[in-house]
Amino acid sequence: MSAIAVVGSGAWGTALAALYARDGSAVRLFGRDAETIAAIGAGRENPRYLPGIALPASICPTADAAEALKGASLVLLVVPAQSLSEVAAGLAPHLRSGVPLVLCAKGIEQGTGRFMSDIVAGALPGRPLGVLSGPSFASDVARGLPTAVTVAAADAEAADALARRLSTDSFRCYASDDVRGVEAGGALKNVLALAAGIVAGRGLGASAQAALITRGFVELRRLGEALGGRPETLMGLSGLGDLVLTCSSPQSRNFAYGAALGRGEDVTTLKLAEGVYTAAIAARLAAKTSTEAPIVETVAAVLSGGLTVDAAIQRLLARPLKREAG
Ligand SMILES: NC(=O)C1=CN([C@@H]2O[C@H](COP(=O)(O)OP(=O)(O)OC[C@H]3O[C@@H](n4cnc5c(N)ncnc54)[C@H](O)[C@@H]3O)[C@@H](O)[C@H]2O)C=CC1
């Protein structure tokens, strides 16, 4: 099989590298952190981001972008959303034309409101793009546990081809031509997972948790549609599917971050929680599109320090009553 280059050697990049290496692809894993790259090469483990999970010996880790991308027929971009613009621009000299880029981050660029596909279309114009998103914890995928995700491309046949290429025996990819819907689902579920974590951390109970997830999904769907996604996509793996996963498991870094906030703990040492960076811009996009998104707005206000957790809960509960379908 042809070579896959994975750009980003954090938890998700390492997991995807392990997935495709086990599936028989030649995989090069590029990371900027030479220490982590050396550790992966020497110990067949990513001690910083996926400790305790054995990685296939066939993964070729490298800190050299040119080496990683040389001859690759598929490139997975797996760096955090706020770094994607810088990383994509740095890859330009090393990328062959026509090689598909698959965007695996879940977020919205803070300063600009751009989704991942907009960022890469700007930094690397004219490249075929796909977006991969859905319920998939890195540690599950790295261990070979099964899941299903969505792979989107603007052209339906290109999406079908990418989904075939990215599917393995344990990783089932559904194709979609709704790029924005898939991106919006992946980005917004992180903000709602923060809210679900806050509810859990504050000890508000399972009933509140279910209510929050359900109303959170209404917001994900409403805002996702306002931003150009289709309802059926937002009800799919990248929206509802990933929302269910991350709102119900402390394995989610966003949920864990929210839970720590809910318990009143220090959050400064916690792992990357993309929702922390997406919340404010998602709230701004809701305002810009006149979309009602009270949970997203409340999460943004708590994160900015404008609202305490208790005041946030009171604010959501005291909203004017309304019809459920509205
Ligand atoms: N961890 C998970 O279970 C999943 C994560 N994702 C998404 O994948 C994206 C990446 O997440 P993780 O790998 O989990 O994060 P992580 O925090 O584990 O790793 C981030 C990696 O990106 C690298 N990086 C950061 N800024 C960089 C820059 N400017 N240049 C080069 N490399 C840079 C870091 O060195 C690190 O290797 C996020 O958007 C996340 O939402 C998606 C699905 C599952």
Ligand SMILES: O=C(CO)COP(=O)(O)O
């Ligand atoms: O997106 C994910 C699983 O699908 C990972 O979620 P967290 O970033 O909250 O851990």
